[in-house]
Amino acid sequence: MNKPIPYGRQHITDEDIAAVTAVLRSPYLTQGPKIGELEESFADYIGSTYAVAVANGTAALHLCCLALGVTEGTRVITTPITFSASANCVRYCGGDVFFADVDPDTVLLDPNAVRKLLESHPQGYFSGIIPVDFAGYPVDMVAFRELADEFGLWIIEDACHAPGASFVSETGIEHRAGDGLLADLAIFSFHPVKHIAAGEGGMITTNNESLYKHLLRLRTHGITNKPLEFTTPYADEPERGGWYMELQELGYNYRLTDIQAALALSQLERADTMLDRRRELAARYDLAFSEAASAGIPVQIIVPPAGVGHAYHLYVIQTLDRKELYDFLRTKEILAQVHYVPVHLMPYYQNLGGKPGDFPNAERYYAGCLSLPLFPTLTNEEQDYVIDNVAAFFKSSR
Ligand SMILES: *Cc1c(COP(=O)(O)O)cnc(C)c1O
Numbered sequence: 001m002n003k004p005i006p007y008g009r010q011h012i013t014d015e016d017i018a019a020v021t022a023v024l025r026s027p028y029l030t031q032g033p034k035i036g037e038l039e040e041s042f043a044d045y046i047g048s049t050y051a052v053a054v055a056n057g058t059a060a061l062h063l064c065c066l067a068l069g070v071t072e073g074t075r076v077i078t079t080p081i082t083f084s085a086s087a088n089c090v091r092y093c094g095g096d097v098f099f100a101d102v103d104p105d106t107v108l109l110d111p112n113a114v115r116k117l118l119e120s121h122p123q124g125y126f127s128g129i130i131p132v133d134f135a136g137y138p139v140d141m142v143a144f145r146e147l148a149d150e151f152g153l154w155i156i157e158d159a160c161h162a163p164g165a166s167f168v169s170e171t172g173i174e175h176r177a178g179d180g181l182l183a184d185l186a187i188f189s190f191h192p193v194k195h196i197a198a199g200e201g202g203m204i205t206t207n208n209e210s211l212y213k214h215l216l217r218l219r220t221h222g223i224t225n226k227p228l229e230f231t232t233p234y235a236d237e238p239e240r241g242g243w244y245m246e247l248q249e250l251g252y253n254y255r256l257t258d259i260q261a262a263l264a265l266s267q268l269e270r271a272d273t274m275l276d277r278r279r280e281l282a283a284r285y286d287l288a289f290s291e292a293a294s295a296g297i298p299v300q301i302i303v304p305p306a307g308v309g310h311a312y313h314l315y316v317i318q319t320l321d322r323k324e325l326y327d328f329l330r331t332k333e334i335l336a337q338v339h340y341v342p343v344h345l346m347p348y349y350q351n352l353g354g355k356p357g358d359f360p361n362a363e364r365y366y367a368g369c370l371s372l373p374l375f376p377t378l379t380n381e382e383q384d385y386v387i388d389n390v391a392a393f394f395k396s397s398r
Contacts, residue, residue, distance in 0.1 A: 107302065196268055
């Protein structure tokens with residue numbers, strides 16, 4: 001058994017290492033052929049038409065906000081139970097973040113709470129929604145699309161936790177997180193704790209061609225070699241040399257390197273196997289804790305209904321003894337974690353008006369949540385050690 005046992009860990013194989021070293025021996029270290037290969041394979045895996053590789057998930061969110069025109073005063077709604085980047089991206093562009101509460105049964109942004117917020121303001125007050133597939137549980141994107149259409153909003157799906165997640169709509173259609181059918185844009189992260197590791201890295205998926213082209217330009221400074229008509233004295237076709245390029249708007253250097261792309265591409269080949277293992281481990285936890293519950297062990301778990309393909313980035317239990325359990329597990333070298341401190345209560349967002357009591361479901365969830373170790377290389381033996389220690393904690397604390 002490898003101790004300590006973290007809540008998440010990357011899995012690097014000899015094939016991954018070979019893929020990376022092959023790039024190091026090649027002529028391209030950044031934005032070479034691996035980027036296009038990764039984008040094509042990722043779009044294929046997710047089921048979207050287009051994919052744009054970027055430096056990290058946060059950069060992906062930032063570029064999405066820019067492409068959708070978020071600017072000073074633009075109002076955007078997101079969930080308090082997420083990594084802060086889901087909200088920060090709006091602030092990068094000068095926009096204002098509004099939160100709405102989560103559904104306690106799923107811990108996902110509650111479409112009914114969003115509707116209430118929308119209906120309490122004039123039409124046109126808000127511009128967009130950023131729902132998050134928290135822990136890997138895909139949001140009900142059909143409900144958000146309906147809201148978006150009714151109130152004239154765009155949707156960025158933060159699918160960092162959910163590559164491979166899916167759900168079946170009431171009309172029987174299967175949707176995959178980020179497939180571009182309902183959300184305008186979706187974003188993913190290749191941080192090592194996420195499903196696919198590239199060191200750092202991110203991806204945007206979409207079915208919208210004009211957003212896609214805009215994102216490609218924003219990713220490299222806003223510079224392009226395809227000139228707007230006659231915008232500089234040098235853009236005119238007969239005068240233009242092969243070197244010619246022009247800055248058309250303010251973009252960023254948010255490129256991914258070929259080194260990272262090769263690693264992500266190699267990992268992507270195992271995505272289904274790794275997802276299956278996450279689901280298998282989650283099912284083992286489910287079994288252990290539902291049996292334990294009947295034996296009087298007070299942990300609450302979230303078991304999605306049939307038709308929901310959870311991607312299990314995190315396995316979260318809820319207990320009234322969270323702090324004591326967290327500390328106890330540390331003494332056993334089990335590094336459980338908490339996801340997340342509600343974003344509206346972060347000092348930065350409190351300074352912008354957030355305060356305790358704003359979102360009772362989110363705050364109640366936070367008070368009891370604990371993410372147990374879950375990653376594809378976690379062995380059954382290691383997982384049993386985790387389960388046994390959770391059980392031992394409750395036995396000794398009574
Ligand atoms: C990881 C994560 C991000 C940011 O991704 P980075 O690649 O770390 O920048 C954004 N949103 C959520 C929900 C995440 O988990």
